Amino acid sequence: MDIVRATSGHLRRRVPEFRLFFNDLYSNDFNSLFMLLPAFYKMLKEEKGIGLAPSQCFISGVPGSFYGRLFPSNSLHFVYSFSSLHWLSQVPVGLESYAVKHLNKGKVYISKSSPQSMVNAYSSQFQADFSQFIKSRSQELVPGGRMVLSFLGRKSIDPTTEDGCYQWELLAEALMSLVKEGLIEEDKVASFNAPYYAPCAEELKVEILKEGSFIIDRLEAFEVDWDGGAVADTHNEQGKMMVGERVAKTIRAVVESMLESHFRLGQDTMDVLFSKFAEIVGNHLSKTRTKYINFVISLVRKASHINLEAQPMDVFLF
DSSP: OOEEEOTTSOEEEOOOOEEEEEEEOTTSOHHHHHTTHHHHHHHHHHHSOOOOOTTTEEEEEEESOSSSOOSOTTOEEEEEEESOTTBOSSSOTTOSTTOSSOSOTTOSSOOTTSOHHHHHHHHHHHHHHHHHHHHHHHHHEEEEEEEEEEEEEOSSSOTTSHHHHHHHHHHHHHHHHHHHTTSSOHHHHHTOOOSBOOOOHHHHHHHHHHHOSEEEEEEEEEEEETTTTOOSOOSSHHHHHHHHHHHHHHHHHHHHHHHHHHHOOOHHHHHHHHHHHHHHHHHHHTTOOOEEEEEEEEEEEOOSOOOOSOOOEEEEEO
């Protein structure tokens, strides 16, 4: 163990060296991320009092899908995933835009009117993706390594409940309003299905236990306001407008590229779409404060023996 004597005379452990890996898809602009690092080191030192030098924290980018292997076996000590695992690796089989029959006309995700076959397709795709994620990380983490996952889900076992899908219901409403105005073809809406799934806790436990490599240390669900709780009064016109615009900007930042590639919308039409979406969301939240459900899961890689000796630590963020 690497021990140094502090000025107070007490023994303390030397700060270890870290290898930190950022992961995203191949299309991600890693250069933009790395250009933020000097300011990040400066902030740590000035605001947090943490003098973490580049020589103590070695940062790299690893492109590729986390629904498969990214690192050598037994090479990671800690894995952290934030707001990623509710995105599927692909649109469920049979629901692709080129499918002969569109099962979800007027909608872009699971809803109360969706046929059971569509609900099953989404559930199956999530099970396949999540199990592959768990299997891949179990091979890459050292015994005793930890994984913390945070992503959107739902409380009910019913995937059509509001806390699991209603933001997509309102986006579909906005899209259909553009269909009525002749700005979007109805078939384009019918052929779009979001590569997204909000699981319930039971689904997560089943896949984790089935894979068998992890102990569920903690699994908690938190309610989160759509607007982050920034707008207190949504019953007047100003409040409705503010909360609607705030949510619309957040959703747009996430889904605009998907909508752009599928619908081939120009900037002006995209602006109209999210203006309508903001109005719809504001009206909805003035009547009921629908919440997102956010899961936080802490998993520990099973081990018969955990080595506590000081050593370089690998951290994987995506």
